[in-house]
Amino acid sequence: MKSFLLRAFTCSVLAGFALPAQAEVISQVLKVNVKLTEQQLAAVNVHGLVENQNPLPVRDIQVRVKLLDPANTTVRSFLLKPVEHLSPQEEHVFQADYVLRDYDALYLKAVSEVEYVSTSYLQVADWILTENWRNLEIWRIPVSEAAKVQERERIDLALDYLERVDRQRPEYQEAREKWNLVQYTYGKRLAEAQDGHEAILRLSNVEPGSKHEAEAAALLEKIRVQTIFKRAMEKAVAGNLKGAYRQMLYVPSGSAFYAQAQDKLQAWRETFKENQISLSGIEPPATLTGVERSQWLRRHHGAEGHTSSVGPDGHKRKTLWYLDYSHTTYDHQQKLVNKREF
Numbered sequence: 001m002k003s004f005l006l007r008a009f010t011c012s013v014l015a016g017f018a019l020p021a022q023a024e025v026i027s028q029v030l031k032v033n034v035k036l037t038e039q040q041l042a043a044v045n046v047h048g049l050v051e052n053q054n055p056l057p058v059r060d061i062q063v064r065v066k067l068l069d070p071a072n073t074t075v076r077s078f079l080l081k082p083v084e085h086l087s088p089q090e091e092h093v094f095q096a097d098y099v100l101r102d103y104d105a106l107y108l109k110a111v112s113e114v115e116y117v118s119t120s121y122l123q124v125a126d127w128i129l130t131e132n133w134r135n136l137e138i139w140r141i142p143v144s145e146a147a148k149v150q151e152r153e154r155i156d157l158a159l160d161y162l163e164r165v166d167r168q169r170p171e172y173q174e175a176r177e178k179w180n181l182v183q184y185t186y187g188k189r190l191a192e193a194q195d196g197h198e199a200i201l202r203l204s205n206v207e208p209g210s211k212h213e214a215e216a217a218a219l220l221e222k223i224r225v226q227t228i229f230k231r232a233m234e235k236a237v238a239g240n241l242k243g244a245y246r247q248m249l250y251v252p253s254g255s256a257f258y259a260q261a262q263d264k265l266q267a268w269r270e271t272f273k274e275n276q277i278s279l280s281g282i283e284p285p286a287t288l289t290g291v292e293r294s295q296w297l298r299r300h301h302g303a304e305g306h307t308s309s310v311g312p313d314g315h316k317r318k319t320l321w322y323l324d325y326s327h328t329t330y331d332h333q334q335k336l337v338n339k340r341e342f
Contacts, residue, residue, distance in 0.1 A: 024054035025086070027063050027114035034108050042100035046110050049093045052086035054118060055164075057139050059085050061116040065096060070107045076100060086116075087140060122171045125161040125178065128154060152198075155186050163310035176312060177211065184212035191219060196227030200325050205309060208338070224325055224342070229257040232264070241268060246282055246301055250294075250324040252342075294342060298322045311337065 029048040036042050046065055052058050061083040067075045076098065083092050100108075119139055127135045128143065131154070136143055147153040159182060165175035187202030200223065206216035232247035245268050251261035272279060284296045303320040311317045315332040328339040 024052070024118070025058055025061065025114055025116050026051045026053060027112040029065065029110045029112050032108060032110045036103075040102055042103040042108065044098045044100060044108065044110075046096045046098070047093070048095075048110075048112055049091050050083065050086065050114055051091045052088060055088050056119055056121070056124070057085060057087050057141070058116045058118050059139065061086055061092070061114060063094060064113045064115075065098075066111050066113070067098070067100070068109050068111065075103065075108070085140065120169075120171060121161045121164045122175045122178070125158040125175070128158040128161065129182070151186075155182060158182060163314075167312065167314055176207070180206050180210040180212055184216050187216065188219060191223050196223045197231060200224060200227060201307060201321070204319075204325070204327060204340070207312070220325075225251060225255045225257055228324060229261055232261070236264075236268075241271065242277070242282070244268065245272075245279070247323050249282075249284070249297055252294075253289075294324065294326075298324070298326060298341075 027048065027050045029046055031047040033045040034042055044067060048063075048065075050061055050063060052061075063080045063083075064077060065080065066077045069075050078096070078098060080094055080096055083094075086092060124136070124139075124141055126132075127141070128147070131148075133143070133148065143157065144153065147157045159179060162175045162179045162182070165172050169175075183202050183205040187199045187206075190196075190199035190202060200220055203216040203220040206212050228247060228250050232244045232251075234244075235241075235247055236244035245265065248261050248265055248268075251257050269279070271277075281300055284293050284300070288296050301323060304323050306318055306320050309317050309319065311331065313331075317329050317331055317337060319327050319329040321327050324342050326339075326341040329337045331337050
């Protein structure tokens with residue numbers, strides 16, 4: 001059988017999507033070659049590519065090619081061999097050969113559609129929290145060895161994925177609720193483990209209006225003063241006596257630790273006096289009490305450090321922390337979002 005090339009056609013087409021709302025995986029036909037034989041057989045060769053524009057991997061990618069006549073009527077439709085996995089921004093080049101019988105037109109074009117299985121940031125976060133390493137491995141989601149063996153690393157990684165959920169996504173509200181739940185439950189667990197400092201930082205992240213706001217606030221208040229006293233003692237043991245003195249000044253009068261705090265402050269004053277160390281700018285005026293005293297301490301001592309998080313608007317936020325765990329939070333434009341003072 002002698003065949004001859006009648007005409008070759010190249011066309012670019014619009015992609016078809018399995019998930020139109022996302023439009024994250026694109027299938028595109030780049031070139032179509034057609035050979036017509038004397039027996040009215042058309043040998044069609046199609047070249048194209050599939051690109052994953054999703055920020056997460058996709059799996060089981062199935063491309064369907066449709067051959068169209070000059071009137072854009074589908075002549076044939078066939079499936080290609082499935083692609084098992086595509087990483088973010090990865091491309092897969094495909095080619096296929098197909099024989100058409102009783103087709104004698106000089107024009108033929110092709111379009112492609114794609115179906116695939118996707119995951120979500122919320123699903124990945126759940127896998128991390130439940131330590132489902134098998135699913136994470138199947139989807140080729142990178143997880144460090146530290147996250148596998150250290151709870152804090154694992155929690156932070158899960159929170160990072162929850163923070164990536166776009167507010168326009170249908171699962172956004174569920175992701176924020178889970179974010180608050182994780183902050184509360186992890187903070188509670190840290191409090192039970194006597195890690196008051198880290199517990200307070202986590203509990204303070206629970207957002208106003210969330211289901212766990214009241215529980216987090218109550219637990220925070222329960223452990224806050226004890227944590228201030230404990231941190232002051234830890235700094236003293238570490239040799240940072242001035243830091244310990246500053247910290248201990250925040251133990252409020254009327255609390256269970258106030259008498260002990262005053263005893264320690266007096267002992268440290270004697271040490272400073274013996275070593276001719278000035279407390280200027282550290283010790284508030286004796287005439288100040290209550291709220292005025294707390295404000296003076298924060299203003300003169302300044303913030304001890306800061307943490308970062310992502311707010312409901314999807315933007316990064318920066319929280320400044322003071323020695324009594326008062327804090328101020330600013331958005332990405334340096335605008336004050338919220339504050340809490342004790």
